[in-house]
Amino acid sequence: MTTFFCSGILFQKGMIDMSNSLQHLPSVRELLEKDELRKHSTNKNIPLALLKEWIQEAIDEVRSAILKGDKMWEHPSREKISLWIMEQVDDRVHSGSVYSLKPVLNGTGTVLHTNLGRARLSDRALAHVHNTSKQYSTLEYNLEEGKRGSRLSLIESLLIKATGAEAAVAVNNNAAAVYMILRALAQDKEVIVSRGELIEIGGSFRVSSIMEESGAQLVEVGTTNKTHLHDYEQGLSENTGMIMKVHTSNFAIVGFTKDVNSHELRAFRDETCPDVLLYEDLGSGSLFPYSEAGIGREPVVRESLNRGADIVSFSGDKLLGGPQAGIICGKKELIDKLKKHSLARVLRLDKLTLSALEATLFDYVYDPDSRDRIPALRDILKKEETIKERVHLSFEKLQNKKSLTVTVVPAVSKVGGGTMPVEELPTWGLMVKKQGMSVNGVERVLRKMVPPLIVRIMDDGIFIDFRTIDEDEETKVIDHLSRLNNE
Numbered sequence: 501m502t503t504f505f506c507s508g509i510l511f512q513k514g515m516i517d518m519s520n521s522l523q524h525l526p527s528v529r530e531l532l533e534k535d536e537l538r539k540h541s542t543n544k545n546i547p548l549a550l551l552k553e554w555i556q557e558a559i560d561e562v563r564s565a566i567l568k569g570d571k572m573w574e575h576p577s578r579e580k581i582s583l584w585i586m587e588q589v590d591d592r593v594h595s596g597s598v599y600s601l602k603p604v605l606n607g608t609g610t611v612l613h614t615n616l617g618r619a620r621l622s623d624r625a626l627a628h629v630h631n632t633s634k635q636y637s638t639l640e641y642n643l644e645e646g647k648r649g650s651r652l653s654l655i656e657s658l659l660i661k662a663t664g665a666e667a668a669v670a671v672n673n674n675a676a677a678v679y680m681i682l683r684a685l686a687q688d689k690e691v692i693v694s695r696g697e698l699i700e701i702g703g704s705f706r707v708s709s710i711m712e713e714s715g716a717q718l719v720e721v722g723t724t725n726k727t728h729l730h731d732y733e734q735g736l737s738e739n740t741g742m743i744m745k746v747h748t749s750n751f752a753i754v755g756f757t758k759d760v761n762s763h764e765l766r767a768f769r770d771e772t773c774p775d776v777l778l779y780e781d782l783g784s785g786s787l788f789p790y791s792e793a794g795i796g797r798e799p800v801v802r803e804s805l806n807r808g809a810d811i812v813s814f815s816g817d818k819l820l821g822g823p824q825a826g827i828i829c830g831k832k833e834l835i836d837k838l839k840k841h842s843l844a845r846v847l848r849l850d851k852l853t854l855s856a857l858e859a860t861l862f863d864y865v866y867d868p869d870s871r872d873r874i875p876a877l878r879d880i881l882k883k884e885e886t887i888k889e890r891v892h893l894s895f896e897k898l899q900n901k902k903s904l905t906v907t908v909v910p911a912v913s914k915v916g917g918g919t920m921p922v923e924e925l926p927t928w929g930l931m932v933k934k935q936g937m938s939v940n941g942v943e944r945v946l947r948k949m950v951p952p953l954i955v956r957i958m959d960d961g962i963f964i965d966f967r968t969i970d971e972d973e974e975t976k977v978i979d980h981l982s983r984l985n986n987e
């Protein structure tokens with residue numbers, strides 16, 4: 501009884517403290533009168549309206565912390581609150597960009613990092629984007645004839661040269677490509693897929709759901725680990741329109757397995773059901789023979805098409821190293837059907853992407869040094885020894901950082917983007933620990949810097965993998981670590 505009474509009093513006292521504290525909240529107008537804040541608008545080019553929003557958000561944050569009874573705001577003075585708010589606004593002013601999409605340093609070593617934008621574009625691709633977007637362009641204009649042209653034909657000949665296909669078209673991403681192919685070429689028909697290939701790829705992209713959306717009817721054959729040619733044969737019916745093969749790029753089934761490759765499927769199709777289409781969703785679809793460089797067993801697109809599928813699709817920003825896009829290559833009569841389909845308009849690429857894709861493909865076709873020019877290729881193919889040398893150079897510049905323990909250590913990087921999941925690329929990087937700060941603390945501090953440095957947590961330290969740090973980014977990494985030392 502007594503306890504109940506006491507806690508009642510305490511509760512009331514808390515309420516009074518709270519409303520007292522709330523009275524100390526400054527107003528946006530009051531804070532804007534402070535020179536320290538106002539000058540951001542002029543010196544740092546932060547629009548006044550944005551500055552006001554940031555101040556308001558910081559005030560709201562303090563208000564809800566007070567209402568939650570946060571210890572930090574038990575007896576706040578107006579001064580303390582104002583200072584804190586100004587610090588928050590300062591952080592945002594110095595966060596490097598007024599935009600939400602900010603550049604970061606990728607210290608994870610994962611080259612096609614899905615959360616960090618997958619492939620980076622080459623300088624040439626960026627220059628082409630710049631030129632064709634700053635000015636008017638021939639996006640849909642035929643210069644020879646002085647009349648309307650087609651954006652679809654801009655990159656087709658490069659795609660044909662790069663893959664050996666009869667024809668090609670590109671759409672927004674590979675998920676869109678899969679949808680379009682099923683819808684335009686297999687609607688109301690049965691599509692046979694091996695159970696071992698009914699994959700889900702990040703987000704909510706499932707082969708089975710896309711199939712349903714498209715109006716094609718999924719016929720599953722075989723089992724998760726084994727599918728034989730006779731399974732496909734049993735799946736055939738009068739209504740079969742397509743056999744679809746999906747490259748299981750983001751996982752590996754090991755052990756007791758069997759699948760039927762596209763060449764075997766082609767021979768089977770030609771013999772038993774010549775009217776059924778053969779489609780292969782390659783996922784990453786590489787134009788560079790990574791396997792010849794000892795990395796993975798990814799088929800190049802040309803091989804898949806040659807005596808394989810009638811039509812294939814793959815992403816533009818995975819192993820290709822270009823912008824987000826879905827590339828479709830194959831028999832001319834099929835590509836023509838896709839180009840004429842109303843989805844072609846819905847899923848069409850814009851000029852920024854088309855420019856970036858054209859410049860990237862151009863390098864594959866004509867530049868023998870494309871592997872050094874396209875960042876994704878360059879990073880995946882980077883030699884362990886080269887990375888180690890770069891790490892040592894940075895390491896030498898990090899002496900006398902008293903509060904840090906920095907070591908040069910080997911590790912493995914991943915290709916990422918759901919590509920070559922079991923492939924381990926030997927790499928080197930810096931292992932960093934800071935006296936008196938937890939590993940998670942260090943990770944957070946580096947993530948809050950400008951530009952943010954995203955790292956891996958490994959053992960009991962943070963690890964910065966130099967596979968994905970460019971030479972011109974190394975000084976930024978060193979600066980960040982120096983600042984971490986002084987924290």
Ligand SMILES: *Cc1c(COP(=O)(O)O)cnc(C)c1O
Nearest residue numbers: 673674675747749782783784815
């Ligand atoms: C990544 C992937 C997709 C989706 O490609 P996006 O370009 O991300 O839309 C589809 N199928 C496979 C097999 C993939 O690996």
